[in-house]
Amino acid sequence: MNVLIADDDAASRLMLQSLLTAWGYNVTAACDGDEAWRILCEPEPPQLVILDWMMPGLEGPEIVQRLRVKQFESPCYAIIITSRNAKDSAAQALNAGADDFIGKPFDATELRARVAVGHRINCLQRALSEHIDDLKQSLSRVKQLEGIIPICSYCKKIRDDHDSWNQLEQYISDHSEARFSHGICPHCAEEQMEIIKTLKHRSA
Amino acid sequence: MCEVVCNSTAMIFDRDEFVQRNMGDLDLSRKVAALFITSAPEYAGSIRLALADRDTIALCQSAHKLKGASANLSLPSLSDSARIIESFTETGELEKATEMLTVLEHRLAQAIERLESELMSPQGRECP
Numbered sequence: 384m385n386v387l388i389a390d391d392d393a394a395s396r397l398m399l400q401s402l403l404t405a406w407g408y409n410v411t412a413a414c415d416g417d418e419a420w421r422i423l424c425e426p427e428p429p430q431l432v433i434l435d436w437m438m439p440g441l442e443g444p445e446i447v448q449r450l451r452v453k454q455f456e457s458p459c460y461a462i463i464i465t466s467r468n469a470k471d472s473a474a475q476a477l478n479a480g481a482d483d484f485i486g487k488p489f490d491a492t493e494l495r496a497r498v499a500v501g502h503r504i505n506c507l508q509r510a511l512s513e514h515i516d517d518l519k520q521s522l523s524r525v526k527q528l529e530g531i532i533p534i535c536s537y538c539k540k541i542r543d544d545h546d547s548w549n550q551l552e553q554y555i556s557d558h559s560e561a562r563f564s565h566g567i568c569p570h571c572a573e574e575q576m577e578i579i580k581t582l583k584h585r586s587a
Numbered sequence: 588m589c590e591v592v593c594n595s596t597a598m599i600f601d602r603d604e605f606v607q608r609n610m611g612d613l614d615l616s617r618k619v620a621a622l623f624i625t626s627a628p629e630y631a632g633s634i635r636l637a638l639a640d641r642d643t644i645a646l647c648q649s650a651h652k653l654k655g656a657s658a659n660l661s662l663p664s665l666s667d668s669a670r671i672i673e674s675f676t677e678t679g680e681l682e683k684a685t686e687m688l689t690v691l692e693h694r695l696a697q698a699i700e701r702l703e704s705e706l707m708s709p710q711g712r713e714c715p
Binding site for chain 2: 391392393394395397398401402405435437465466467487488489490491
């Protein structure tokens with residue numbers, strides 16, 4: 384998983400970057416809020432971001448507010464890390480749109496566990512997003528069959544979007560998950576038997 | 588409002604906690620400490636400059652930065668000094684913040700000395 388770290392303190396940045404790399408994450412580091420936001424707006428943004436609260440340029444809570452307003456293709460799990468003393472800091476960060484909050488000095492074991500939670504949530508959100516896409520595709524096919532379908536009153540062929548006339552069974556196969564097995568109904572069987580008998584009689 | 592009581596008994600450097608924060612990686616601990624030793628005097632300089640200019644925004648930011656950085660380095664006495672300066676700035680007590688700067692600079696010197704002796708020196712390197 385790709386992780387972005389944004390902290391203006393070089394020592395804290397090195398510490399976080401080294402630990403997360405050792406835990407198997409692909410880490411990118413930004414030294415201020417503006418650089419962090421630029422990286423988050425790139426075509427394939429990181430799936431998890433750890434933001435210092437107070438940084439030059441955009442601050443951590445401002446970045447998460449922007450993250451929640453901008454509609455990203457895949458969701459980004461945001462953790463804010465800070466040494467702020469105020470009692471309501473965690474609430475402020477979470478209300479701004481952060482998914483989690485960690486105080487400085489951080490505990491490495493706790494940080495690892497919280498990042499793992501972020502990874503798990505991110506995987507679940509991606510799986511859910513894929514299921515929704517599948518459902519949307521299925522739904523669009525169902526809608527096509529629910530619309531007005533032009534059919535020939537005589538031969539029962541159906542006109543498609545390209546003005547071609549198709550057999551009914553071909554059209555349904557193309558626009559749904561339905562497949563056809565081929566048999567003969569008793570009425571048609573009887574008719575066909577009569578035709579065969581007539582042909583045999585003529586040939587004899 | 589934040590408590591602005593100077594904790595004079597605060598530890599200068601908690602080596603075990605710092606190394607543990609780096610998952611026991613001594614090499615990483617030394618690299619992080621080396622970066623701090625380079626950057627922390629700049630942070631203190633920013634505090635001094637902001638106090639001289641009576642720029643409360645810059646002063647708050649610089650003190651906050653040093654507070655967080657030193658807390659991650661397990662330097663509680665230095666972090667405490669930066670916290671007090673930040674608190675005095677928030678309440679507009681810049682004279683008290685100026686007085687506290689002397690304490691902070693003394694503690695910064697102590698912190699750097701301890702980092703160098705306990706992590707960076709050959710003796711420090713031999714510690715498990």
